[in-house]
Amino acid sequence: MSTLTALARVQAAHHGAAQQICTVRHLHVHDRPLVLVPLTLAGETNAPLAAMVGDRHGNPQVLVVPRPRLREQRFVFVERLANIVLSYVDGFTDDVETLPAKRKDDEPRQRFTDAPQVWVPNPGGVEYLRLMGRMTRFRQTTGDYAVAAGVPQLGKWATWLAEQAEYPDSSVLVAATQALTGFWATGQSSLEDGNLAALMGWIAPPAGMTAEQAAATAEDPILCPPAGPATDPQFDRLVLAPALRDLEEAPSDAVRVRVQERLTLALREQMQPTWDRVWQAIGLLGAQQPGGSVEQRWAADRDRFSDFVAYLRDTGHPQAKRDSAVLGARKLHDMERRLANFEAQRAFDDPLVMGEQRMTGEAFTGIVTWSDPLRTVTLSRRVLRPGIVVETEDPLRLVAGDADLRDPQRPNQKASILRLSESAGKISVSLELQGGTGSGLTAPPGSVPAVGERVTYSRLQVSYMSPGQFPARDQTPWTHGGPPQPYAPATSDAAEDWS
Amino acid sequence: MENTEQRLSRLRGGGDPEAHNARTIAAMTRNPGCVRRAIMDAAGVDKPAVAAAVGHPTSIGRLSDFAVSRGISFETRVKSEGCAELLRLLREQLGLPVPQAHYEDLGSTGKGETVSGRYLRSKAMLDTAEQGTGTLFDHPLLRLSISGVWAYLEPDLVAFQLGEKFYVIEIKSFPVIDGVADASKVAASVTQSAVYVLALQSLLSEAGRDPGLVSHEVILVCPKDFSNQATATLVDVRKPLAALRRQLSRMDNIAALLHLLPANVTFDPELPAMELAQALTQASARYSPECLAACEMGSFCRAEAKGSTAILGRTVREDLGGVDAVSTALELATGRLQPTKDLLQAAHVLRLAQRMRTEALAR
């Protein structure tokens, strides 16, 4: 949270309409996403009850577990879900592109030209997939507790997707509420924003309703069924419990079929509004102009997708229950590096995000009032170090001597602050520039900001993704538990209770 | 002169005070600065009835029947055969040296025993329990004084005595998966356990024993992974315990807060809606969005706080430099309002934010 977003909330509350907090969207929005709206049975651990799933708004598949306490029925559900999800994912493994090798001695790399993108209504949907993955990836397709081949395969994919969702720069698994609040601020609190219907009420209220009316309606579970995975306790009592009981007690198949139809219809009614809203959210966000680096981040998602497909085709062991010490450290390192890059990229793409930096004085925007592209200094030899002066009204916290500042328009040029002087509420910043001007003693035209130009300098930078140095699996030092035991499929895992 | 107890009774519209339970007592610590809540809780006002009467019905604390029955069946399992499963966990998982355990059921005898009678029985049993052996006390009846009125608590828990120490054991039905449980659920049950710890401490002091004998670690028993198997964890409750003590002592001083209310005000749910709503506004509230999940009055107080920055959340309000009203924040930001001295800094930041937003969105 920041003052900029806080002000946007105030404006939203005042105008009764959500306000943009970004000028461009930073999320990749797929043109063929898969939407999944899951429901679970209260009281049990991630016990599937129903789901609405599909890659076209007008054509959802409705999956229902008529007797959700029966283990076999749960696996039947998972198998059907697996068929849909896996065929969607497989659809992206046909077209490959070849990229030059990263290092000299490597082979050229291949990666898929597209990757899957799964949407769920809220973070609860992400957690659902994580638990679903944990529950199914260790299952075996042979032996006493055999399940269909798709079950453990879905488990590995669900685990992978949920893992990616931990990184804010990844767009392969998206929670609609988070995607929306990343772009709009509402006139309610972030707690209430967790309710997809209330949030959408602020962004796009139904015809004839104000945002506040729409948000209020969204809190009534009868008018507006919750977005799940948990169902409304009233629905459980008045609709679900009687239907489940009638199914147990059905005297004939004909009755059972009728009750099942009734149950399916009722569950469909619970999911349909959420299903529609997720698609509406995708449409609204997709219509926004994407930021300049969205494409690049999606390419990184495609890289990771390609790697995972290769992994599955190779050993394909299910992911461990807990990360080994080395893997844990590597993930932490990745997380920090990706987070920093994501922050920088967003700020470079979007003046509102850069505004956050300027508010805290870590960045400033101003007009160039003086420019000397030919300035040189003598180090061991004479070198070109152009100088400029920028006049800003921003509340600067940077001081003389601060170096390694960059302007998003010239990412290869570093600036350091020589002097600051203040007059009439404005600060003049004298900067020395280095890089991005070629090798000679004259800077090519345009490579140095000219008088009158508007520039922004900050400490943010996009670093190249140098993977950290970590010991290989089998070199894990004893201080970190030694080399991890390779995963060996255990029958006990495959037989694990699901009750 | 009306005494405090009489005033509290008149506040709730006569009749018996609402019975508190561990959940409602735990919830009292959630917004300790709110006078409205402190008074309503102290008087035992039927908050759900009041909320409904003023047009803001609440669903707080409402659970799915499925969740309830799962909770019961898990608890039954863990406690079956004289808590055999529980004892195994205590020995094997927590490594407690339980030689041979006794099991005492302190549940209601059903023979017309009064609540206070049952409490005395619990007290006697817990007091005279033989030391040195492990004893499990099932269904003890405990009580806590809430602003001078006894609230009886009938936990589904077990108090466990080992050596000198008493432990509170709480059985919950949310899972611990690969060693990790949902943090918000853990936090909620820890606060509830703290209520029991406090009640057990007060029982021991009444019996003339050292309340310090109650361990500040409670034993949380949950289903393991996706199964019906149980797993046990020791959890420290010192922090919620301290918060609870503070709030309860605040409510013991309820007389001081009552003086803030005009003498004719009552929160009788039978009052006409307008009158009741009017009465409520006489006790100052301190709304924040967290109230929605923690207090039955949440929806009413939110509607009352309309136009204030409080409804946007605590951090938002802080980011706005503590400015109270949405309109003030906007007018300061656009420069239409000259800031008073205490708002100078806030106004400066808001104007800057306004400039940045306008600049960025115009381009």
Ligand code: SF4
């Ligand atoms: S909902 Fe109202 S009465 Fe309850 S704690 Fe919040 S402000 Fe106080």
